[in-house]
Amino acid sequence: MKNTIRSVLIKYNVHPTKQRIKVYDFLIKNPTHPSAEEIFRGVYSEKNPISLATIYNTLKLFEESGLIRTITLSDGKSYYDAFLHSHAHFYSLEDGKIHDLELNDQAIKDQLPPEMEAKLVNIVIYGNINK
Numbered sequence: 642m643k644n645t646i647r648s649v650l651i652k653y654n655v656h657p658t659k660q661r662i663k664v665y666d667f668l669i670k671n672p673t674h675p676s677a678e679e680i681f682r683g684v685y686s687e688k689n690p691i692s693l694a695t696i697y698n699t700l701k702l703f704e705e706s707g708l709i710r711t712i713t714l715s716d717g718k719s720y721y722d723a724f725l726h727s728h729a730h731f732y733s734l735e736d737g738k739i740h741d742l743e744l745n746d747q748a749i750k751d752q753l754p755p756e757m758e759a760k761l762v763n764i765v766i767y768g769n770i771n772k
């Protein structure tokens with residue numbers, strides 16, 4: 642698993658330090674769209690002391706490298722997603738959880754006027770889940 646993560650980081654031109662491997666591993670194992678603080682609590686240990694600033698820097702590097710996507714909600718808070726397949730997000734107003742919604746980015750891009758070229762589709766739908 643560690644070697645797989647190492648090769649993914651290298652593929653995205655990210656030098657695979659021990660801490661970066663831990664952060665990416667956490668994101669893969671926790672596909673719940675965690676915040677930087679949640680990632681920090683998940684990877685910090687006495688054996689592996691890491692600062693919150695390092696977490697933020699690592700996430701920024703990952704995002705700039707195209708390794709992860711950031712979901713920024715209307716309140717300005719950011720959450721992180723290591724899964725890059727075409728999908729939108731549904732933010733539950735009741736419990737604050739972010740759910741994945743299967744959504745074809747290409748179908749949305751195809752609806753744009755010809756002069757508009759989409760580089761990124763990043764859709765968050767806010768609502769309630771009725772049971």
Ligand SMILES: [Zn+2]
Binds near residue numbers: 724730
């Ligand atoms: Zn997602």
